[in-house]
Amino acid sequence: MISYRYYESGDEQKIVELWNESLLHDPITSNRFRNLVLLDANFDPKGFRLAIDDDRIVGCVYAVRRLLPMMGTDLEPENGWIPFFFVHRDFRKSGVGEALMQAAIDFLAAEGRKNVFFASYAPNYILPGIDEDSYSEGYAFLLNQGFEKQYSPVAMDRSLVGYIPSEAVMDLKKRREQEGYSFATAQDKDLYEVIKFANTQFNPDWGRAIREGVLQGLPLNRILVARNGSKLVGFCIYGGYEGIPDRFGPFGVHPDEQGNGLGKILLQDCLKNMRSEGLHGAWFLWTGEKSSAGYLYKKTGFEVTRRFHVMKKTI
The missing domain is CATH 3.40.630.30 (Gcn5-related N-acetyltransferase (GNAT))
Structure with missing residues (x-):
């Protein structure tokens, strides 16, 4: 039977292992996970929800809101973010993802948030948004959960050889x-x-x-x-x-x-x-393909390598 709880100390290795089994296009190391998540000034274990089958982590969703302003005193009190989520392939379409996402939304709602974004969180975003080509199931899941596409930034690369x-x-x-x-x-x-x-x-x-x-x-x-x-x-x-x-x-x-x-x-x-x-190369994760910067990059030899959708749900 599946149970649900917050992140606890000692979960890190199992989370990273499930991450790398689930998000094949975006693997992560333990060091990056520590730096981008655990050491984030806005990290709160109550926003890090896990699904457990026996002693095995089979699903994860991370919700975050600002505890430290990016600048001045603005904590963006109406906004929350979900930088990532994933479920073990054997437990997809079983209700695990829905339960985790609802728990994350409830956490942000209880903190007074009205808008939830996937995944345009700064400073420690993993990706700008959902990559529909790489994670078509994840994109469909977000749509089914009431998220709407806001805009679609692109990643670009240029060989320097x-x-x-x-x-x-x-x-x-x-x-x-x-x-x-x-x-x-x-x-x-x-x-x-x-x-x-x-x-x-x-x-x-x-x-x-x-x-x-x-x-x-x-x-x-x-x-x-x-x-x-x-x-x-x-x-x-x-x-x-x-x-x-x-x-x-x-x-x-x-x-x-x-x-x-x-x-x-x-x-x-x-x-x-x-x-x-x-x-041998230069790359970045986020620009508007049709922005002035996007046109400049293309004229300088950069090519689009990935597209993302920034998603938003109003709660």
């Missing part, structure tokens, strides 16, 4: 430098400004990624900054998320400066630096 910078972009960079722009690797004096710029112009998760990346040993030469005179107008980094050197981003140019080709220059300089370190 044989990468050569574009002469046209190199010429553009020279013209912009003659106009008073500068492009350089970051120094200590840039860090506060870059983090503030990322937080205020884009997303607090971007500023967090820079700050925590440097604290965890991210070399400053993996952070590039663009200035118009003394004003910071753009940045990009690589190796900031989980210390993975070929993971590109975040990357942004001030809205007032977009259209001047600064994004092309920063992106090309970044790829050139990545190749000079001997990296």
Whole structure:
């Protein structure tokens, strides 16, 4: 008979084993599970629900709400997230998944949440959303549970084997430098400004990624900054998320400066630096395929490798 309970100390290995049996396209190590889940400042065992058959874990769902704001004092009190769920193949379509999901929804509802998202949780998201191609059963399950598709970000990759910078972009960079722009690797004096710029112009998760990346040993030469005179107008980094050197981003140019080709220059300089370190590829998990950034990536040789659906349920 199936029983249900919260996560308890000592469950970690069994959870990771079931994860790797269930989410074949997205395996995880014990270290990553510890860092992304157990050490998350918002982790609460009451949101981590497990299904047990005898002494075996056969299902899992993780629900989380903010206990620590991303920026300022905003705890997003109406929002909750489900970053992942999975059920052993032998127990699918048996009601286990439904029971786990309902328990997760009840947990978030009891905490006053009105909106539940799969899986656009920051800072420690595993994937941006559900990959319908890889997990068609999971996508159908979310739809059956009352989740609705909000938008569909894409992951993109680019091989750096044989990468050569574009002469046209190199010429553009020279013209912009003659106009008073500068492009350089970051120094200590840039860090506060870059983090503030990322937080205020884009997303607090971007500023967090820079700050925590440097604290965890991210070399400053993996952070590039663009200035118009003394004003910071753009940045990009690589190796900031989980210390993975070929993971590109975040990357942004001030809205007032977009259209001047600064994004092309920063992106090309970044790829050139990545190749000079001997990296064979660059990839990231999340952009809008039809956004200006998405078009820039495609023009620079990136290709869509996965598509995700961010899902939402109102409770």
